[in-house]
Amino acid sequence: MVKKKPEKPDGKTTEERRYYISSLPVDVELFSKAARGHWGVENQLHWHLDFTFKDDYNTTAEKTCAKNMQMLKKIALAILRIVQSLYSQSLKRIGKQ
Secondary structure, three states: OEEEOOEOOOOOEOOEEEOOOOOOOOOHHHHHHHHHHHHHHHHHHHHHHHHHHOHHHOOOOOHHHHHHHHHHHHHHHHHHHHHHHHHOOOHHHHHHO
16 A cells, blocks of 8 residues: 655645555565556556547447557557657657648
8 A cells, every 4th residue: 555645736635545466575665666657657658648649539438449449549659659750740740640
């Protein structure tokens, strides 16, 4: 369990508890790096999906269709990242070309 006390923009502090299951040895430094690394990847992926593909506006109701669209968007995002060095532009701009 990790306790976190984030401060809200209005100055109020709340306490959050997050529970993790891991096979890592009990080492706070190692665990912290693993948790931050995981969430860094997750946040970056979801941010790119939303920013590049406007994922928050997706209204696909059928679960199978929604899963297929997510898979295609992740593949497209991976391809855009590969070619990004060739264009020297943002992923969103490359995707619109």
